[in-house]
Each structure stands twice: as structure tokens, then as C-alpha cells.
Amino acid sequence: MTTESTSVPSSPGPWPTAGQAFGLASLAPRRGTTDRLALPRHRRVRPRSGVAPLVAVDGLAFLAAASFLGAAHHDVRLLLPVAVLVLVLDGRAGLYRPPAYARALDELPALASRAGVVWCLAAAGSAAYSPALAIGPLRLCAAYGTHVAVVCLVRAVVLARRRRIARAHPRSALVIGGTGTARRFAASVAQHPEYGVRPVGIVGVPEQGGAPRAAGEAGLPVLTTTEEIHRAVIQNTVRDAVFLDDDPGLMTLFQHYGCTTWRVGGRHQDGPMAEHLWGHAWHKVAGPAERRGLTAKRALDIVLAAPALALALPVLLLCALAVRLSDGPGVLFRQERVGQHGRHFTLLKFRTLRPSDDNESATRWNVAGDRRMSAAGGFLRKSSLDELPQLWNVLRGDMSLVGPRPERPYFVAQFSKIHAGYAARHRMPVGLTGLAQVHGLRGDTSIEDRCRFDNHYIDHWSLWQDVCILLRTAAGLVRPTGS
Numbered sequence: 001m002t003t004e005s006t007s008v009p010s011s012p013g014p015w016p017t018a019g020q021a022f023g024l025a026s027l028a029p030r031r032g033t034t035d036r037l038a039l040p041r042h043r044r045v046r047p048r049s050g051v052a053p054l055v056a057v058d059g060l061a062f063l064a065a066a067s068f069l070g071a072a073h074h075d076v077r078l079l080l081p082v083a084v085l086v087l088v089l090d091g092r093a094g095l096y097r098p099p100a101y102a103r104a105l106d107e108l109p110a111l112a113s114r115a116g117v118v119w120c121l122a123a124a125g126s127a128a129y130s131p132a133l134a135i136g137p138l139r140l141c142a143a144y145g146t147h148v149a150v151v152c153l154v155r156a157v158v159l160a161r162r163r164r165i166a167r168a169h170p171r172s173a174l175v176i177g178g179t180g181t182a183r184r185f186a187a188s189v190a191q192h193p194e195y196g197v198r199p200v201g202i203v204g205v206p207e208q209g210g211a212p213r214a215a216g217e218a219g220l221p222v223l224t225t226t227e228e229i230h231r232a233v234i235q236n237t238v239r240d241a242v243f244l245d246d247d248p249g250l251m252t253l254f255q256h257y258g259c260t261t262w263r264v265g266g267r268h269q270d271g272p273m274a275e276h277l278w279g280h281a282w283h284k285v286a287g288p289a290e291r292r293g294l295t296a297k298r299a300l301d302i303v304l305a306a307p308a309l310a311l312a313l314p315v316l317l318l319c320a321l322a323v324r325l326s327d328g329p330g331v332l333f334r335q336e337r338v339g340q341h342g343r344h345f346t347l348l349k350f351r352t353l354r355p356s357d358d359n360e361s362a363t364r365w366n367v368a369g370d371r372r373m374s375a376a377g378g379f380l381r382k383s384s385l386d387e388l389p390q391l392w393n394v395l396r397g398d399m400s401l402v403g404p405r406p407e408r409p410y411f412v413a414q415f416s417k418i419h420a421g422y423a424a425r426h427r428m429p430v431g432l433t434g435l436a437q438v439h440g441l442r443g444d445t446s447i448e449d450r451c452r453f454d455n456h457y458i459d460h461w462s463l464w465q466d467v468c469i470l471l472r473t474a475a476g477l478v479r480p481t482g483s
Contacts, residue, residue: 051096057154058086065119065147068139078133082122089114099284100166100196101277104156111155112148119144166196172236174229174254176203177244179222185244185264185280186220192278200236203229203250226253233257243285248424248455251285255427256341261285296463297429301401304470305394312388319350319385326376327351332389337406340429345398347406348389352377384477390432402466403431404454405442415447422447425454428461435465438472 062083066074090096093110104111119140127134135143170193175182179202186199203223223229232238241254242262251261264282276282320331333351336344352374380386393399399406404425407415416423436442436453457465 053158054096054098054155055087057151057158058090059083060154061115061147061151062086064150065143068142068146069135078122078126078129081125082118085121086115086118089118098159098162100162100171101194102159102162104152104159107155108148108152111151115144115147115151119147163194163196167193170196170198171239172200173197173240173242174201174203174223174232174238174259175199175242175244176247176250179204181244183220185242188278188280189242195277197240197242197277199242200238201232203241229253233259242282248421248427252341252424252427293461293463294429297400297466298397300463300466301394304401305391309391309395312391315385316388319380319388322376323350323352323380326374336409337430338409338412338426339398339406340426342426344409345393345406347398348392350380350386350389352381352386387432394432398430400429400431402434402469403429404434404457405437405450406430415451419448419451421455422451425451425458428458433469433473435469438469438476 062079066079090111093114095107095110098107123135123140173189175186175189177185182202182204186202189195189197189199199220201221201223221228221232223232238257239259240262241251241259242264243251244264246263254261261284262282263285264277264280323331330351333349334346335349337347339345377386390399394401412422434454435457436450439453441450441453
């Protein structure tokens with residue numbers, strides 16, 4: 001890994017750029033404290049209707065449709081799997097978390113297509129289970145038509161109520177972008193409360209020679225420091241961050257605060273026609289993984305790391321014994337690393353070299369080839385066995401099995417200033433291995449390349465890709481190269 005010989009550039013102004021965004025992420029608390037800001041109770045706004053009413057609508061529509069089936073089909077063993085499939089398909093499509101301005105007519109194609117899939121599978125499954133339970137075409141069409149009609153009509157009532165609540169209790173939002181453009185956008189949104197968004201501030205650098213404020217824009221503050229953002233999020237209970245320009249560092253910061261991040265315009269304008277804010281195309285910017293994705297990722301970590309740690313116990317004992325005999329006491333090496341959202345944690349490794357002091361441990365880039373390293377230490381590094389104790393970090397939740405490799409705070413601060421997008425790596429839990437590592441980017445290799453691979457992994461994350469990376473890592477252990 002090479003560390004670019006250029007000097008570290010200084011900040012061009014009061015507001016950090018995307019490449020310097022680690023300064024923003026460093027507001028994150030250390031392990032043991034909450035990951036999100038504790039907003040004052042008296043400042044919390046009235047929540048909108050949640051998931052439960054829309055789930056209930058699907059349940060009601062399914063029961064109404066099932067009434068057209070014969071008595072032989074009214075068996076919980078047949079109906080329950082079909083009902084669960086309805087909920088799963090609609091949930092995966094995001095139909096239980098529609099935007100405030102959503103209308104049932106816009107969602108009709110998605111609802112109808114999924115209902116069709118469900119009832120076709122129900123008919124096929126019933127016939128396969130028993131020919132006597134085959135659903136006739138007329139009954140099937142009646143059930144499907146009733147399902148679609150009920151779900152659309154009742155959902156229209158629920159969504160209308162959500163729109164009324166959104167209009168009466170809009171969510172506070174910050175607009176991020178050039179000051180002039182952001183002011184015009186905020187003024188347009190403020191005049192249309194039906195979208196449920198109320199701009200309370202602008203995040204950006206004041207433009208030189210910008211146009212004067214238009215009527216209705218007075219009093220909207222321009223925030224230019226992290227302290228001002230921090231204060232505005234708490235005082236105004238900001239729940240949305242609307243980006244007019246791409247800024248991965250700030251997106252990471254607002255997602256850490258628990259805000260929903262939105263992107264106006266940009267390249268992703270292929271959503272539904274109704275997905276706009278008074279003519280401004282916008283879409284939700286998901287975090288590295290939605291909550292269900294992070295939950296699945298965490299479950300995979302526990303399911304694989306726990307037995308792996310148990311099976312590796314004899315190897316861990318042999319490694320510890322080798323280090324103790326060759327290098328003396330102090331088998332484990334503990335080092336501070338930077339994890340998700342800039343949170344610091346203590347990473348565990350087998351000690352392969354005893355640094356001369358804490359400064360060397362924190363700031364020396366690579367110790368490969370150091371003559372002080374014993375034969376046992378060299379073997380552990382070359383075989384990557386020195387990384388095995390990090391399985392405990394995975395079980396603790398400090399790390400994941402797959403993700404960007406964690407780095408020391410000193411180097412994170414330096415690389416964030418030099419490499420655009422480096423700070424954005426901290427959107428995802430750091431990992432024991434990653435996409436960069438399976439492409440040979442470990443040890444003394446390019447930081448820029450590793451950063452690019454890490455962000456590509458985060459932007460295209462899936463649970464199956466984690467499994468593929470783990471399999472490729474296991475295959476790579478047959479021909480170890482060390483780090």
C-alpha cells in the first residue's frame with residue numbers, strides 16, 4: 001500500500017470538502033454510547049402513520065379475497081403461507097414505507113403485479129398439494145380482483161390520512177447545496193407543505209456575488225460549520241437532509257444523526273413519475289444497507305464467526321504459544337482503529353512485532369521486512385493467522401466479516417484529506433476481509449485503488465456478495481501473501 005508522496009492539503013475554507021469528511025464522522029461516539037443523537041423529548045414531532053396500518057390493509061384485502069374460495073380452501077395451513085407471501089413481497093418493494101405524498105393510483109401496478117404473483121402461486125400450490133383443492137379460473141379471477149380492489153380502495157384512505165398528517169406536521173429538513181440554488185429550492189418547498197417537508201436551514205458556503213434573497217426566504221440560516229449543523233439538528237429535530245449535490249461525507253454524517261437523506265436530481269431519475277417534490281425529481285439515498293440488510297449482515301456475522309472461533313481455538317492456542325515462546329509475554333496486540341461512522345474501537349491481533357513506543361504503533365505504515373520480526377511473527381503475518389483474534393471483534397459488533405478494512409486514526413485523517421471518497425468508506429461496518437482484499441489490494445498497495453473498491457462494495461452491497469467474498473477469501477488462504 002502506498003501513501004502518496006504529496007503533502008496534505010489544507011482546508012480551503014470553513015466547510016470541509018467530501019475528501020475531508022472524516023472530521024465530520026469523528027463526531028461519532030465511542031463504543032458504549034448511542035450511535036444516534038438523543039433528541040430532546042419535547043422537541044419530537046408527531047410521528048406519521050407507521051407500517052401497521054398498511055400491513056393491516058394487505059391482511060384485510062387477502063381475507064376479502066379468500067372469501068371467494070371454496071370451504072375446502074379455508075384451511076390455515078393453505079392460507080397462512082399465501083398471506084405471508086403477500087406481506088413479504090409488498091415489504092420488499094417498499095410499499096409499507098411510502099413517501100408522504102404517495103397515492104394509491106401510483107402504486108396500483110406494483111400492488112396488482114404482486115397480488116397476481118401471489119394468487120398464481122397459491123393456485124399452483126393448491127393443485128400440486130391435492131387435485132381436489134385446485135382453484136377454478138373463475139374463483140381465481142374473483143379472488144384476485146377482490147384483492148386488488150380492496151387493497152387499493154382502503155390503501156387510498158390510509159394514504160390520504162398520511163398526507164393530511166404530513167401537511168399538518170411537516171418534517172424539519174436541511175437543504176445541502178450552493179446557497180443560491182438551495183434558497184430557491186427551499187422557498188419552492190416551503191410554499192407547498194403537502195409534501196410534508198419544512199426547510200429550516202441551508203448547509204453550504206455562501207456564494208460570492210450571489211443573487212439577493214427572494215421574499216419568503218428571509219430568516220433561513222446558512223450553516224457553514226459542523227457545530228452549527230449539530231446544533232440545528234438537535235434544536236429543530238431535523239429528520240430529513242435534502243442534497244442538491246453529491247457529498248458522501250455529509251450524507252454519512254446525516255445518516256449517523258438518524259436523518260433520512262434525499263438526493264434532488266442527479267443520475268437516478270428513473271423512479272415513478274409521482275416521485276417528485278414540486279417538479280424536482282428526487283429519491284431516497286439509502287445507507288450502505290437498510291436496517292433489514294444490516295440485520296441480515298449481522299446475523300451472518302454471528303452465524304459464521306461464532307463456530308469459526310470455536311473451531312479455530314486449537315489454532316489460536318498454538319499461535320499464542322508460538323508468540324509467547326519466540327517473543328516473550330504479551331501475546332495479543334491491541335490497537336485503536338476507526339470503525340463505522342468514525343467510531344473508535346480496539347482491534348485485536350497476535351503480536352508479530354513489539355513496537356518501540358506508542359507513536360511507532362500509531363503512525364508507522366508497514367512493518368513488513370522489519371528485522372526485529374521473529375520467524376514466528378513472520379509466519380503469522382504471511383499466513384494471516386495474526387488476524388484470527390479479530391473474530392472476537394466481529395462477535396462483539398466492532399467489525400463485520402466483510403467490509404472495508406479498518407485503519408488507525410492517524411492514517412484515516414491523512415488519507416481523508418488526500419483521497420476523495422476515503423471518508424465515505426466509514427458508511428459501512430469495517431470488516432475482516434473485503435472486496436479490495438480479494439482483488440489483492442492488501443499490504444503495501446494503492447490507497448486510491450482500495451478506496452475505490454471499498455466504495456464500490458458499499459454502493460452495491462448484498463448479502464450474497466458477502467458470501468462470495470468470504471468464499472474467495474477462504475480460497476485465497478491456500479496461497480497466502482500476507483499483509
